[in-house]
Amino acid sequence: MATYNGEKWIGEQLRSIARQTRLPDDLIVTDDGSIDRTVELVQQFSDSAPFPVHLIKGPRQGHAENFWAATKSCTSDLVSWSDQDDVWHPEKLEVSEATLVATNAAMVSHSATVTDETLTPLNRRFPDYRSTVVLDHLRGNPWQVFSGFTILARREVLESIDWEHRPLSHQSGVPMGPDHALSLVAFASAKRALISEPLALYRQHSRNLAGAPRALSLRDSMKIGLGEYRADANYARHYLEFLTRCGFSSPEITKYYEALITRCDRRAAIYEPRGFPPRLRSFCAAVLGGVYGSPEKGRFRPAALAKDLTDVITNSARRNVAT
Numbered sequence: 001m002a003t004y005n006g007e008k009w010i011g012e013q014l015r016s017i018a019r020q021t022r023l024p025d026d027l028i029v030t031d032d033g034s035i036d037r038t039v040e041l042v043q044q045f046s047d048s049a050p051f052p053v054h055l056i057k058g059p060r061q062g063h064a065e066n067f068w069a070a071t072k073s074c075t076s077d078l079v080s081w082s083d084q085d086d087v088w089h090p091e092k093l094e095v096s097e098a099t100l101v102a103t104n105a106a107m108v109s110h111s112a113t114v115t116d117e118t119l120t121p122l123n124r125r126f127p128d129y130r131s132t133v134v135l136d137h138l139r140g141n142p143w144q145v146f147s148g149f150t151i152l153a154r155r156e157v158l159e160s161i162d163w164e165h166r167p168l169s170h171q172s173g174v175p176m177g178p179d180h181a182l183s184l185v186a187f188a189s190a191k192r193a194l195i196s197e198p199l200a201l202y203r204q205h206s207r208n209l210a211g212a213p214r215a216l217s218l219r220d221s222m223k224i225g226l227g228e229y230r231a232d233a234n235y236a237r238h239y240l241e242f243l244t245r246c247g248f249s250s251p252e253i254t255k256y257y258e259a260l261i262t263r264c265d266r267r268a269a270i271y272e273p274r275g276f277p278p279r280l281r282s283f284c285a286a287v288l289g290g291v292y293g294s295p296e297k298g299r300f301r302p303a304a305l306a307k308d309l310t311d312v313i314t315n316s317a318r319r320n321v322a323t
Contacts (some may be wrong), residue, residue, distance in 0.1 A: 001029045001081075001083075001084060002029075002032065002058065002067040002069075003029055003031045003034060003066075003084045004031065004033070004034055004038070004058075004063070005034045005035065005225060006037045006038045006084035006085060007038045007077050007083040008078055008085070009043060009084065009159065009203065010038055010041055010042070010084045011041055012087050013082065013085065013086055013087060013305055014041070014045045014097050014234065015085055016019055016040070016087045016090075018045075018050060019050075019081075020091075020093045020094070020096035020250070021091050021093075022049055022091075022093040022097060023051050024076075024080070024093060025051065025052075026053070026076070026081050026083075026095065027049070027052070027054070027055060027071045028056065028070045029053065030044050030055050030058040030066050030067075030073070031055065031056070031173075032058035032059070032060050032063075032066045033058065039055065040051045041124075041142060041151065042055050045150055051308075056070070056073060056277055060071075063177070063179040064175065064178065067148070067177065068178050070180055073087065074155065076155065077154065078097065078154060079153050079154075079155055079158060080093060080096070080152045080153075081148040081151055082149060083148070083149045083163060084098070085203050085205065086112075086149055086200050086201060087200065087201040088200050088201075089198070089199045089200060089201075090319065091199065092200060093152070094198065095110070095193070095195065096108050096152040096199070099132075099193050100152055100193065101205075103191060103193045104136060104191060105159060105192055105193040106153065106156075106157040106174060106186050106189070107146070107151055107153035107154065107190070107192055107193075108153075108193040108195060109146040109151050109192070109193075109195070110127075110129070110150045110194075110196075110197060110198065110199040110200070110201040111125050111126075111127050111195065111196055111197060111198040111199070112125060112126060112127060112131045112150055112201065112202040113125055113198045113201050113272060114201065114202050115176055115204065116204055116205075117203055117204065117205040119201050119203060120282040121201075125145055126147070126202060127150060127194075129194040129195065130284070131196050132193070132194060132195050132196045132224075133186055133193070133194050134191055134192070134194075134198070135191065136191055137187065137189050137190055137191065138253065139252060140187065140192070141295045141296055142256075142257075142260060142298050143170060143185060144187075145171060145183045146182070146183045147179060147202075148177070149200060150180060151179060151182065153186070157182065157185060157186055157189070157190055158182060161178075161182065161185055161246060162183045162245045162246045163181070163240065165242065167235070167238035167239060167241070167242045168233070168235070169235075170232065170235040178292050182227045182253075184243065185243070185246055188248050188256075189243075189248050201323055206323075217219050221235060222239075223224070225271040225311070226268050226273075229264050229265075229267045229268035229271065230268045231263075232264040233261050233264035233265045233268065234266075236257055236260045236261045237257075239255070240254065240256065240257035240258075240261075252257050256298065259298070260298050262289070263290070266282070266286045266289050267283060267286055267291055267300060267304070267308065269282040269285075269309070270282045270307045270308050271311065279312045280312055283303070283308055283309060283312050287305070291304075
């Protein structure tokens with residue numbers, strides 16, 4: 001658990017960890033310089049907790065570094081991350097561990113119920129896994145980042161992460177956090193299990209670092225174009241370089257990411273500022289090149305096809321009207 005000025009809700013989270021049907025072997029808490037009662041509350045909890053609690057000073061280099069400092073201090077074979085403001089269902093660790101063992105996966109991630117700050121459900125789930133599935137390496141959505149608070153992972157897959165050379169995240173544009181780095185390494189190298197059962201309450205409030213994202217609106221999606229798709233191609237290139245640094249450099253991985261880069265470049269070409277015929281040819285090349293299809297196969301979803309064709313037609317129509 002990485003903490004920073006979390007006194008308002010950390011007590012509820014700590015109590016929910018103590019109520020686990022499968023208690024953790026120990027709890028590592030790295031505090032990044034809290035100036036409220038967070039440290040005091042953790043120390044009080046440690047006096048009566050049914051497992052050892054280790055309180056460590058964080059590096060004071062931001063949220064990602066604080067979580068990674070806690071991760072590096074773990075010695076257990078299995079590692080679970082905890083936010084300071086959520087609440088775990090009592091069976092979270094038991095179900096996660098049982099699924100990990102049964103599937104021989106490197107990591108598991110479960111669904112969660114989104115709530116307001118009073119823990120009143122908001123009729124949403126995030127993540128929202130519709131069924132419990134096991135994904136082999138290089139299967140599933142390559143852009144998917146598993147939320148840290150939902151994860152249980154084997155320590156050896158975490159140890160394969162070259163933290164100092166992690167690339168920028170396509171989600172944030174800053175160096176990726178532990179959950180993204182793990183998601184990327186596990187995608188390329190190991191099985192992942194997704195549990196449909198919601199095993200935590202995901203509290204939303206004004207100080208969430210990320211929060212549960214909403215689906216992109218149609219209007220917003222229509223604003224995405226050349227720059228974003230070129231950026232996607234660059235992110236994919238850097239992800240492949242990162243995987244190589246982490247020791248995952250098989251021909252299979254290289255082929256997968258090179259195909260992903262090509263699909264991003266082909267989609268970007270549709271939005272280059274040229275006339276209607278060249279843009280239409282780029283669109284046709286994207287269709288024939290397998291750019292569109294299932295995100296679970298590294299392709300852009302079918303709705304993207306309609307968006308791109310609409311952009312080709314409407315932008316050409318605007319130019320005709322202007323002239």
